[in-house]
Amino acid sequence: MRPRRSRPWPPRSLADAQPTTAFEWIGGEPRVRELVDRFYDLMDLEPAYVRLRAAHGASLESARDKLFWFLCGWLGGPDHYISRFGHPRLRARHLPFRIGIAERDEWLACMAQAMTETGVDPQLQARLAESFAGTADWMRNVGG
Template structure:
């Protein structure tokens, strides 16, 4: 009996199913969040956004990391600690206008570029971030 030959090309690895997996899991999300807040501290173009965060960013770093892990399809660290995110309600104490919205989205886009989030995923996330950030606005300007 003749032996079957192997196919010329091996099957490609399956594409990761979630944005969480595509980004690279918790270590890469931590890297993204840390770069986002580092940029907020370093770049003058994000001054108003930075001013809205108080004196330290440590608490915000952890909360955004925990939230993004679950939102991107990974472990629900945020919900296990705090329950439903209630994003708009939790952000009501902060003055969020068009400037803060735009700076948040620009800062996150820059961070995603610097940590090499794949371009197609980066575009999808930017669209989602802009929609959410616009929904979070609680003042006109």
Template sequence: MTEESRTLYEVIGGETKLREMVDRFYDLMELEPDFAGIRSLHPPTTDGSRDKLFWFLSGWMGGPDHFVERFGHPRLRARHLPFAVGTSERDQWLRCMAWA
């Protein structure tokens, strides 16, 4: 298979690597004071959040669509409406993901 026809999911190393990235993302969110703002929006334990982000990104990257199988259409904007997400929260999330 050529590089162009592989999915992002395959290119990054599949389930194992994606799970590692999501775990690193939430480990950093829990450890780094810079991300305390977005950490405080999440539940006391991030186990469920880790699973949901992993399930979503798996499908988004062209791998198994675990999130849609469980919950239907992602509706990510609607699912985030309960949380106060402004510029600071957006920047924290993106920086945390860039580090991960």
């Protein structure tokens, strides 16, 4: 008979498990909501994001929900956005808004600040920043 080993809790396989999606890595819906809320709060608070804030109209509530729903699915979690609106068609949905280099850079700076302030893991933050930069650049619809 083998001696009984004490087992660590949680089991080693769970404790050492790496997240399989960015959604898990960031911490699921509560942390995505925290990130999105900080992102939009910064638009209201920081003069550096005044152009970005102005593009969103009087209320940010609809934008908060839509970005939250979108990011959940984009990060590998539930497809809340798609279940409500269908395919995101990001570029087409943003064509009515003037998006040039300055607007792109404001969006990226605001998101970077929100990720830092909400404590997104620096390694995940770097990966997300790279993906956000590619998407934000693709969204540009005016030169300069």
